[in-house]
Amino acid sequence: MLIYLARRVFASAVTLLLICLITFLLMHAVPGGPFDARSEGRLSAEAIQRLEAHYGLNDPLPAQFLGLMGNLVQGDLGLSFAQSGQPVSSLLADKFLPSFLLGVMSFTFVIAVGIPLGVMAAVRRGSAWDIANLVTSTILAAVPHFVIAFLMLLIFAVGLGWVDVRLGRGFGDSIASLPRGILPAIALGAPSMAILSRLTRGSMLEVLQEDYVRTARAKGLRERTVVVRHALRNALVPVITLLGPIFATLITGSIVIESIFGLPGVGAAFIDSVRQRDYGMIMGVTLLYAVAIMAANLVVDLLYPLVDPRAARRR
Amino acid sequence: MSAWETTFDVWLGAPRGGVWHAAWRRFRRHRAAVVSAIVIAVLAVVAIGADGLAPYDPAAQFLEAPAEAPLDPLAQRDTGKYEAPSMEHLLGTDQLARDIFSRTLHGLRISLAAALFAVIVVTILGVSIGAAAASGPGWLDGLLMRTTDVAYAFPDLLLVILLRAALGDAILGRSSILGVSSSVLLLFFAISITAWPTMARLVRAQFLVLRGMEFTTAAESLGASRWRLATRHWLPGAAAPIIVEGTFLVPRAIFAEATVSFIGIGVSAPAPSLGTLIADHFGFVTVQWTALAVPIVVLAVLFLAFQFCGDGLRQALDPRTRRD
Numbered sequence: 195m196l197i198y199l200a201r202r203v204f205a206s207a208v209t210l211l212l213i214c215l216i217t218f219l220l221m222h223a224v225p226g227g228p229f230d231a232r233s234e235g236r237l238s239a240e241a242i243q244r245l246e247a248h249y250g251l252n253d254p255l256p257a258q259f260l261g262l263m264g265n266l267v268q269g270d271l272g273l274s275f276a277q278s279g280q281p282v283s284s285l286l287a288d289k290f291l292p293s294f295l296l297g298v299m300s301f302t303f304v305i306a307v308g309i310p311l312g313v314m315a316a317v318r319r320g321s322a323w324d325i326a327n328l329v330t331s332t333i334l335a336a337v338p339h340f341v342i343a344f345l346m347l348l349i350f351a352v353g354l355g356w357v358d359v360r361l362g363r364g365f366g367d368s369i370a371s372l373p374r375g376i377l378p379a380i381a382l383g384a385p386s387m388a389i390l391s392r393l394t395r396g397s398m399l400e401v402l403q404e405d406y407v408r409t410a411r412a413k414g415l416r417e418r419t420v421v422v423r424h425a426l427r428n429a430l431v432p433v434i435t436l437l438g439p440i441f442a443t444l445i446t447g448s449i450v451i452e453s454i455f456g457l458p459g460v461g462a463a464f465i466d467s468v469r470q471r472d473y474g475m476i477m478g479v480t481l482l483y484a485v486a487i488m489a490a491n492l493v494v495d496l497l498y499p500l501v502d503p504r505a506a507r508r509r
Numbered sequence: 510m511s512a513w514e515t516t517f518d519v520w521l522g523a524p525r526g527g528v529w530h531a532a533w534r535r536f537r538r539h540r541a542a543v544v545s546a547i548v549i550a551v552l553a554v555v556a557i558g559a560d561g562l563a564p565y566d567p568a569a570q571f572l573e574a575p576a577e578a579p580l581d582p583l584a585q586r587d588t589g590k591y592e593a594p595s596m597e598h599l600l601g602t603d604q605l606a607r608d609i610f611s612r613t614l615h616g617l618r619i620s621l622a623a624a625l626f627a628v629i630v631v632t633i634l635g636v637s638i639g640a641a642a643a644s645g646p647g648w649l650d651g652l653l654m655r656t657t658d659v660a661y662a663f664p665d666l667l668l669v670i671l672l673r674a675a676l677g678d679a680i681l682g683r684s685s686i687l688g689v690s691s692s693v694l695l696l697f698f699a700i701s702i703t704a705w706p707t708m709a710r711l712v713r714a715q716f717l718v719l720r721g722m723e724f725t726t727a728a729e730s731l732g733a734s735r736w737r738l739a740t741r742h743w744l745p746g747a748a749a750p751i752i753v754e755g756t757f758l759v760p761r762a763i764f765a766e767a768t769v770s771f772i773g774i775g776v777s778a779p780a781p782s783l784g785t786l787i788a789d790h791f792g793f794v795t796v797q798w799t800a801l802a803v804p805i806v807v808l809a810v811l812f813l814a815f816q817f818c819g820d821g822l823r824q825a826l827d828p829r830t831r832r833d
Contacts, residue, residue: 337808464667
C-alpha cells in the first residue's frame with residue numbers, strides 16, 4: 195500500500211514538472227511581455243527593458259525555467275507582475291477560499307442529489323418518476339453550464355428578485371455569506387449531477403439483477419436494506435470512477451461560473467492573468483488546478499478498496 | 510474477404526450479409542439514433558446551404574436612419590437594432606442591427622465545420638499515438654502513455670485558453686479556409702490538443718485486446734510484420750470504437766468552443782460560431798430573448814442528436830454492449 199502510494203506520488207511529481215514546462219513554454223509564446231500589457235504606453239521602451247532585466251525576463255529561457263523550478267521546490271511561486279509585485283502565493287491564498295468553498299458545495303450537490311436520484315430512478319424503473327428524471331437529466335446535460343448559470347441569474351435575480359445580481363460579492367468572507375454560493379454551486383454542478391444520476395441508474399439496474407440481490411431478498415431482508423446495503427455498494431464502483439473526471443469538470447467549469455456570478459475566485463483571476471500575461475499568476479493557477487485534479491484522482495483510486503475490497507488485492 | 514471482415518467475424522460469428530449490413534440492421538432498431546441521424550443530416554444540409562438559405566449576409570447591418578432628426582443629439586441616432594422578429598427578419602436583429610436568423614445559420618455552419626475539423630485532428634493524433642503505443646516497443650508505450658497522463662492532468666480549459674493566447678492570430682493571419690476563419694480553426698485546434706488523450710487510450714486498449722487474440726497469433730505465424738498486423742488487422746478491429754468516440758467528440762468540441770467564446774477569449778470574427786452568438790446575445794436578453802434562445806436550442810439539439818447517434822452507433826457496432 196505504502197509502496198503504491200509512493201509510486202503514485204512520484205509519478206505525479208514527474209507529471210507536474212512536465213505541466214510546468216508546457217505552461218512555461220506556452221505563456222512565453224504568448225505575444226508581448228507582462229510590462230507592455232500593463233503600462234498601456236506609459237512606460238518607455240527603456241524602462242520596460244530595465245524592468246524585464248530586473249525580473250530576469252531577458253535571460254535565456256532554460257535558465258529562467260530552472261530558476262523558476264528552484265523557487266517552486268522551495269514553495270515560492272514568485273511575484274505577480276500585474277498586481278504591483280505581490281507574491282503569487284498570497285494572492286492565490288486570498289482567491290482560494292471562495293473557489294474552494296464553491297467547489298465543495300458543488301461537489302456535495304452533485305453527489306448528494308445525483309446518486310439518490312439515480313437510485314430512485316432505478317428502483318422505480320419505468321415509473322413517471324423515472325421518466326421525469328430522464329427528461330430533466332437529458333436537458334441538463336445538453337446545455338452548457340454557463341447557460342444554466344445565466345438563466346438562473348435571469349430567473350432568480352432579474353425576474354423574481356429573490357437574490358442580488360451581484361451574488362458573488364464577499365462570498366467566503368463569513369459563514370453568513372455561504373448561502374450566496376448555493377445558486378452558483380447548483381449551476382456549476384447541474385450537468386455533472388445529471389450525468390452521475392444516469393450512471394448510477396444504469397449501474398443499479400445491472401446490479402439489481404444479480405444473483406446475490408435475489409439471495410438477499412430471499413433471505414427476507416427488507417427492500418431498503420437490499421437496495422442500500424447490498425446493491426448500492428456494488429453499484430457505486432463505476433460511479434466512483436466518474437468522480438475524478440467530475441471533479442476536473444467542476445474545477446475548470448468554475449472559471450466560467452465565477453465570472454458569471456462575480457465570485458472573487460481563482461478562475462476569474464486566471465482569465466485576468468492570461469490577458470495581462472502575468473506569468474507568475476498563470477503558472478500558479480495552472481499548478482494549483484493540476485495538483486487539485488491529481489490529488490482528486492489519487493483519492494478516488496484510494497476509495498476503490500473501501501467499496502470493493504477485491505480492488506486492493508488486484509494492485 | 511477483407512481484414513475488416515476477418516476481424517469482425519471473430520466477434521460476431523460471421524453474420525450473413527456482411528458486418529456493416531448487420532451493424533446497419535442493429536442501428537435501425539435504435540429509434541432515437543435513427544431520428545438523431547436524420548436531424549444531423551438535416552442540420553448538415555442547412556449548414557452546407559447556409560449561403561443560399563440565409564436571407565442576408567451574416568455581417569450585413571440593417572441600420573435605418575430615423576424619420577426625423579432627433580432634437581436631442583444624445584438620442585439614439587440609428588434604429589434597426591434589436592428589432593423584433595418580423596417577416597423581414599425572422600428572428601429580429603442584434604445589437605449591431607444584423608439579421609439574427611442569417612447569423613444563426615452561418616453559426617451552425619461554422620460550428621459544425623470546425624467540430625469536424627477537431628474530430629479529424631483528434632482522430633489522426635489519437636489513433637497514431639494509441640496505435641504506436643500498443644504496437645511499438647515497450648519503451649515507446651511507456652513514453653507515449655506518460656505523455657497522455659500529462660495531457661490528462663492538465664486542466665483542459667486552461668490549456669485551451671493558454672494555447673489560444675499563445676497561437677494568437679499571428680500564424681495564419683486573418684485568412685479563412687472553406688469559409689471558416691483561421692481563428693476559429695485555431696481555437697478548435699487548441700480544443701483538439703486537449704481531447705486526443707481519450708482517443709489515444711481507447712485505441713491503445715482496443716489494440717491490446719486484438720493483439721492477444723488468436724487471429725493475431727495466426728497472422729504472426731504466417732509471417733505478417735508488425736506494421737501489417739497494426740494496419741491490416743488491428744486498425745480495422747478498432748474502427749468501431751474510433752467512430753463512436755469521434756461522434757461523441759463533435760458536441761464536446763462545440764461546447765468547449767462555446768465556453769471559451771463565452772469567457773471572451775474565443776473568436777472575434779465577423780462570421781459567428783454558435784458559441785459567439787450565445788455569448789453576444791446574453792447582453793440583450795431582456796430586450797429580445799429569442800435571439801438567445803434560438804442558438805441555445807440549436808446547440809442543445811446538436812448535442813442530443815450526436816449523443817443519441819453515438820449511443821446507437823456504439824450498440825450497432827459492438828454487439829457486446831447491452832441495451833439499457
